[in-house]
Amino acid sequence: MIKDKINEDMKSAMRAHDTARLGTIRLLRAAVKQREIDEQIEATDAQVMEVIAKMVKQRRDSVEQYRAGGREDLAAKEQAEIDVLASYLPQQLTEAEIAAIIDEAVAAAGVTGMAAMGKVMGLVKPRVAGRADLGKVSALVKARLTA
Structure with missing residues (x-):
């Protein structure tokens, strides 16, 4: 299950002291947990993928806004989060x-x-x-x- 992979990656990021990756994974776990609580369900892989896709879309929108505002530093931070989140998504279609x-x-x-x-x-x-x-x-x- 993808939730197990996310948990393992969080532990690896903690061991490696990779604070940027760890922060993104924690945000992802919180979003999944929030959906589980809101809908009173145990999230399936498909539902976790939906959460990840939504988070990636939000960050892409943020990157556009930051670049339009001349904030390349914030755009780079959002792009790094996109890279971490995208690693959990299946291969994108051409x-x-x-x-x-x-x-x-x-x-x-x-x-x-x-x-x-x-x-x-x-x-x-x-x-x-x-x-x-x-x-x-x-x-x-x-x-x-x-x-």
């Missing part, structure tokens, strides 16, 4: 792989035009979950349906 999945979904749905956006995204989302940025996927679906 744009070509995403495009192939979108094409299959459009063919399977047998629809065209922007009215089919929800239906196509419903087919694509489970196949790319945790392996691609859904904002990017949505933009590619929109481009495919309007072409």
Whole structure:
């Protein structure tokens, strides 16, 4: 389970006195624990992946904001956290792989035009979950349906 790997990595970071990595892992553990408490569940690997993906997205947004504000030091700190969090995510899909999945979904749905956006995204989302940025996927679906 991914939670076990996170715990082991936390112990390794403690032993190595890697405070930056340790801090990020502790934030991740706290976010997972918070979700478990809020939903009164024991988080599965898929749910932990969702938490990680959300944290990565938040940090990417922060990096953009910091760079726009000229705060390269804070952007670098956020990027380091992204690197730690991304190590728990599965290999990310390439744009070509995403495009192939979108094409299959459009063919399977047998629809065209922007009215089919929800239906196509419903087919694509489970196949790319945790392996691609859904904002990017949505933009590619929109481009495919309007072409």
